[in-house]
Amino acid sequence: MADRIAQQVVKTWLEPKLEPMFHEDSYGYRPGKSAHQALAKANYRCRYYDWVLDLDIKGFFDNIDHELLLKAVRHYDSPQWVCMYVGRWLKAGVVRQDGQKIPTEKGTPQGGVISPLLANLYLHVGFDGWMRKHFPYIPFERYADDIVVHTRSKAQAEFIKQRITARMAGCSLQLHPEKTHIVYCKDRQRRENQSQTSFDFLGYTFRPRICSTKQGWQLLYVPCMSRKAKVSVMEKLKQLNLHKYKGTIQQMAKLLNARIRGWMNYYCRWNKWTTTWVWRVLNLKLIKWLKWNRRFSKKRAVNWLKQVYKAYPTLFSHWSLVHP
DSSP: OHHHHHHHHHHHHHHHHHGGGSOTTBOTTOTTOOHHHHHHHHHHHHTTOSEEEEEEBTTTTTOOBHHHHHHHHHHTTOOHHHHHHHHHHHTOOEEOTTSOEEOOSBSOOTTOSSHHHHHHHHHIIIIIHHHHHHOTTSOEEEETTEEEEEESSHHHHHHHHHHHHHHHHHTTOOBOTTTOEEEEOOOSSOOOOOSOOOEEETTEEEEEEEEEETTEEEEEEEEEEOHHHHHHHHHHHHHTTGGGOOSOHHHHHHHHHHHHHHHHHHHTSSOGGGGHHHHHHHHHHHHHHHHHHSOOOHHHHHHHHHHHHHHOTTSSGGGGTSOO
């Protein structure tokens, strides 16, 4: 607890000094910035830039070079006491449950209050500031170590990928060879045949989809809830073991609605109809709960749930999108 308080003190002193210097397109763990802002900017730029370089830094938080990070902290005129404490936290090590202490030669403290700020500083020097200096005409969005770069052509994407790879190597980092992709933003006007036409960013998948517009059904390049995010939500619901819940349906709604509203607020910002599968599965879990606890047949459980919906249509938050 004392260590977390000390980290908060250093963060409170250091953050106002660094925040004005950070890049406007860096959105992760910053006051007044959010993942939705990064997604909105990426969505906007995908309309005007034909290609995307989807970057994935391999084990970023575990591979931050301590000496380079401390050099960056000193560069911004940090006093000696700040540098001293940051150095101690970086080299504090990890203690296992059996008491064995493992020294840390690289990486930031896991779960540390100051870790996100230090990580942002490291990539500000290693990527954001470097891009601003050498490639100011190439826009990007960065949320922590999740980076999307926009280019006009495939050749430009391949060129900047080579330059960024070399830059990351100079910062003791490595781009993941299998998760770093060059993506074509295919839509009704951009119709080249390319193998890679989608990428994931902050829980959304950007991909070409047939959408309804004022001009009719058209192929657009839009964000929607990613498959990985759907699986993650299902895993969290599975861990709750809802079919074994012993309370009433009103109590279950109270248990679930905070989580449901959080998922809806995040994943329904764009193309909320792509989340339909998640809410249908949740309704099936409610039916399973009725079968286990009320000993209903499936047909009776479905009918009973429909009657509850008619009487209380707002009982579960997701019923505004998908009702029983």
